[in-house]
Amino acid sequence: MKLQCRLVQNLRDASGSKERPGPYSPGTGPTAVVTLTQQLFSTGTVGDLAALLAKASGADHQPSLAVGGFTLLRSEPLAALLREDDELMVCPGRADSIQDQEEEEDEAVALVESPVTAEVQLTGRSHRAAESSRSDRRSEEQSARVAELEALTAEQATDIARLEAQVAQLGSRLSVATREAKAAKEHANLAETRTAPRPVTVPVAEKSWRRLEPVGHLPEGSVIKYRLDLVDGWSKRSHRSAMRMATVAKLLPGQDGGLVLRHEGGAMDVVEASRLRDVQVLDS
Numbered sequence: 001m002k003l004q005c006r007l008v009q010n011l012r013d014a015s016g017s018k019e020r021p022g023p024y025s026p027g028t029g030p031t032a033v034v035t036l037t038q039q040l041f042s043t044g045t046v047g048d049l050a051a052l053l054a055k056a057s058g059a060d061h062q063p064s065l066a067v068g069g070f071t072l073l074r075s076e077p078l079a080a081l082l083r084e085d086d087e088l089m090v091c092p093g094r095a096d097s098i099q100d101q102e103e104e105e106d107e108a109v110a111l112v113e114s115p116v117t118a119e120v121q122l123t124g125r126s127h128r129a130a131e132s133s134r135s136d137r138r139s140e141e142q143s144a145r146v147a148e149l150e151a152l153t154a155e156q157a158t159d160i161a162r163l164e165a166q167v168a169q170l171g172s173r174l175s176v177a178t179r180e181a182k183a184a185k186e187h188a189n190l191a192e193t194r195t196a197p198r199p200v201t202v203p204v205a206e207k208s209w210r211r212l213e214p215v216g217h218l219p220e221g222s223v224i225k226y227r228l229d230l231v232d233g234w235s236k237r238s239h240r241s242a243m244r245m246a247t248v249a250k251l252l253p254g255q256d257g258g259l260v261l262r263h264e265g266g267a268m269d270v271v272e273a274s275r276l277r278d279v280q281v282l283d284s
Contacts, residue, residue, distance in 0.1 A: 047074030
């Protein structure tokens with residue numbers, strides 16, 4: 001907490017006796033800002049603050065303190081007397097002892113009944129009432145702003161919930177579409193497998209082969225025997241494979257005459273017709 005402190009002089013009585021601690025005139029004395037710790041403000045007394053100011057200024061005696069024309073008693077708690085916007089009047093200590101200062105405070109208390117002090121008290125109360133009114137207006141404005149923000153937050157929460165529901169719905173549709181696409185693909189693969197020509201298994205005794213030279217057009221479904229020239233990757237030499245038997249499963253487009261040959265065990269050769277050697281065709 002920060003306090004605006006102003007150094008002032010006491011009013012003297014007509015007989016020229018010792019100075020009274022208050023009330024004080026604002027005057028034009030020097031000012032300073034004093035920062036109070038939270039612990040001092042919450043649990044300390046006016047006497048603790050006076051001791052702190054005396055120690056900070058190097059004074060021999062503790063000063064007398066006043067706010068709004070009222071002398072602050074040393075035994076009073078700070079939290080009950082001071083506010084953030086108060087101007088603290090600081091009068092240098094003149095008494096020879098703490099007991100003399102307390103006597104001066106007793107005299108200052110008697111001044112509360114004087115007309116001057118009553119007028120200052122009324123002015124201070126009016127000032128505090130105006131401050132309280134402004135504080136109430138600020139609180140109302142802040143409450144209205146909070147209500148507006150809460151309404152906006154509720155509206156945004158509704159929008160978020162609606163968008164989340166849409167995302168969940170789209171995710172469900174995507175899952176269904178994915179399953180349908182997978183099922184359609186599996187069905188297409190199954191249909192292709194069923195329609196593809198299967199290798200013809202003919203008893204050896206009933207097979208009648210016709211040698212085909214050169215290799216010409218082979219329609220799909222033809223059963224042929226053939227060899228291939230293979231290259232040994234280690235020795236870099238070529239050799240001719242053993243005789244193979246397969247069914248022409250598909251003719252590939254192009255001038256090279258590519259063939260897809262399906263073996264009885266399911267393996268396939270994809271070769272150009274010109275690479276086939278010792279071709280024999282099974283007569284139907």
